[in-house]
Amino acid sequence: MQDRGVMDAPGLSLFQGSDSIQISTGGQRQEEEEEQEDLKRRDAELKDMLTNAFDDLEDDDDVSSVNSSHNYTDASRIDNSIADKSDKNPQYHNEYYPRSEEKGPTVSDMQREFGVYGHITSPHNNNKEKSLNCESPYELPRPPSLTNPGSYPHDLRAQINDGYTMLENYPYNYQTPSNHYDGPKYQNNGYIDVYENNVQQKEYTGGDNDIGSDHYNHCYKESPNNRAINDTNAYKTAEYNSKEQLEVLYSVRMREIQQLTEDLQQVHLEKEEEKNQLTRKLALAQAEIERSNLSRNQAQNALVDAKAEIVELQGQIEGFKEKVAVMEKTNQNMAEELAISRSSVMELQQKIAVLERVQTLQANDKTHEKFLKQTQEKHMVEIRNMQTQIDVLTDKLNAK
Secondary structure (H helix, E strand, O other): OHHHHHHOOHHHHHHOOHHHOOOOOHHHHHHHHHHHHHHHHHHHHHHHHHHOHHHHHHHHHHHHOOOHHHHHHHHHHHHHHHHHHHHHOOHHHHOOOOOHHHHOOOHHHHHHHHOOOOOOOOOOOOOOOHHHOOOOOOOOOOOOOOOOHHHOOHHHHHHHHOOOOOOOOOOOOOOOHHHHHOOOOOHHHHOOOHHHHHHHHHHHHOOOOHHHHHHHHHHHHEOOOOOEOOOOOHHHHOOOOOHHHHHHHHHHHHHHHHHHHHHHHHHHHHHHHHHHHHHHHHHHHHHHHHHHHHHHHHHHHHHHHHHHHHHHHHHHHHHHHHHHHHHHHHHHHHHHHHHHHHHHHHHHHHHHHHHHHHHHHHHHHHHHHHHHHHHHHHHHHHHHHHHHHHHHHHHHHHHO
């Protein structure tokens, strides 16, 4: 019982509670679900952005019809607000929203920068109905209001019915805002060429839709009135908000979608690789934990054996201590007996010395007695001889 109490002591808390060490896989599953939700939310945002793309273009066209005296300040304020909004967007939005240098300048930016619309000195600036016409060589046609059919001018409605034919009053070398972007930085007016259109159209339609490619070639090779033009001037000669221009904008959007799709696939591959690395790390950590648990169990068993051996050795030590105490007591008794024996020996030695002296005296006495006895016997013999002589002499005397 005492050994069991020692085993349950708080000193063994380091080797107890192995069941409490567990790997929580629920947190990893929750993180994966959150990543899936983030991907779904990003897909929804991309779809909303593509859905509202043409609405944004219409809004830009409405903004471009403001007076030219406010163009510069409005453009600066809009650019600053766009920059502020782009800074406030989350980091994962910036990864999927195209940058301004990737998209290239929009039509409204071109018109706002060069002040094509709303010139104060325009001969048609004071007449709202005439400003919608394209008779002036200094202005481009403005988009009519789709909600108000009456806003169509009479001649422009005829042009729409004829399929947006080109105006004959534009000179051949007429400089539009898009001409300024026909350079090394904005090749082909900032948009992809016919071959890239065909490749992208085949990629998104599975490669079996050649009608789309022919349609793109038609939009780039021929003008609305069936006059042959080159690829560079295809977008320049297209009427404002015409079918050709919308198709070009659609091709740009398709390129942006392709870029976003590639970025999304790249991020998905990176996340998958990170997930695989974390899975491997988790497996290694679990194996390490199992090895640690095995080592801890072995150490705990060794500790139990050591504790039992220590208790046994402590019992032996107690027995040896008792034996040592008995032997010390015996030694003390023997020391006392030795002292007594030594005193007895000393007494005996003294007695022996006395006895030896007495014996010597006794021997001397015996010698003296023997000598005395011999002397007495000799004297008796002499006396007897003398008595005999005396008797003889007396007899002689008597005889005489």
